[in-house]
Amino acid sequence: MTIADNVAVVRERMSEAAERANRPVDSITLVAVSKRKSVGAIMEAYAAGVRHFGENRAYELQDKAAETDLSDLNWHFIGHLQTRQSAPVAQYATVFHAVDRPKIARCLSLQLLEANRHLELFIEVNISGEETKSGFECAKWETDGGQRETLAAAVEEIAQLPNVSLCGLMTIAPWGARESIIRSVFMRTRRLAAWVCESTSVNWSTGCPLLSIGMTDDYEIGIEEGATHVRVGRAIFGERQ
Numbered sequence: 501m502t503i504a505d506n507v508a509v510v511r512e513r514m515s516e517a518a519e520r521a522n523r524p525v526d527s528i529t530l531v532a533v534s535k536r537k538s539v540g541a542i543m544e545a546y547a548a549g550v551r552h553f554g555e556n557r558a559y560e561l562q563d564k565a566a567e568t569d570l571s572d573l574n575w576h577f578i579g580h581l582q583t584r585q586s587a588p589v590a591q592y593a594t595v596f597h598a599v600d601r602p603k604i605a606r607c608l609s610l611q612l613l614e615a616n617r618h619l620e621l622f623i624e625v626n627i628s629g630e631e632t633k634s635g636f637e638c639a640k641w642e643t644d645g646g647q648r649e650t651l652a653a654a655v656e657e658i659a660q661l662p663n664v665s666l667c668g669l670m671t672i673a674p675w676g677a678r679e680s681i682i683r684s685v686f687m688r689t690r691r692l693a694a695w696v697c698e699s700t701s702v703n704w705s706t707g708c709p710l711l712s713i714g715m716t717d718d719y720e721i722g723i724e725e726g727a728t729h730v731r732v733g734r735a736i737f738g739e740r741q
């Protein structure tokens with residue numbers, strides 16, 4: 501199987517999942533997660549029509565963006581980001597999926613203002629409650645008013661920053677969990693997005709919050725539960741070293 505074959509399989513499965521959910525498949529962006537993969541592999545996916553690529557290390561993004569230099573290729577930064585490594589993200593990314601504290605959004609906003617660039621932001625929420633995960637603590641959001649308030653305050657603050665637009669929520673399902681657990685994590689993320697939409701004064705750039713949910717093992721479940729962005733690595737590029 502070539503990378504082009506893999507892209508075709510993923511697109512077909514995305515279509516089938518969208519059909520099951522009664523959703524147009526063109527409402528879902530495939531982000532091909534190219535971390536640890538070569539520029540050659542990225543160019544193979546690009547030739548197969550992929551225009552969105554995901555990276556999770558700032559300097560790897562910088563090297564690959566400088567090397568590819570294609571105006572219609574969009575870089576998504578999907579990992580935890582430290583403020584001292586934020587410059588490549590401000591310079592090259594079009595979407596950042598993992599805002600886990602207001603400080604990183606403020607820092608990016610300043611750099612974007614200076615560079616006269618714009619960045620779309622997803623706020624990462626930790627719905628499964630695993631301690632190793634980053635993101636706003638939202639494992640008990642339905643019953644814990646404190647978790648809801650912390651998130652809502654961050655949303656209000658970030659939405660007012662210049663040169664960024666808040667577009668939705670991102671989460672990562674627990675690794676290796678069974679389908680019902682994964683589905684419930686995604687469903688609870690969708691409900692949280694709806695709560696945030698109702699409870700804050702934010703003008704979402706898209707009307708209502710988008711959802712970045714689903715990876716190689718669970719992107720079809722993500723689509724059935726409302727994903728607008730799926731972040732798929734291994735199913736396209738193969739296992740990572």
Ligand SMILES: *Cc1c(COP(=O)(O)O)cnc(C)c1O
Nearest residue numbers: 533556578715716731732733734
């Ligand atoms: C690596 C990674 C992915 C892609 O994972 P696969 O299992 O290879 O599809 C998606 N999202 C995030 C945040 C990642 O770090």
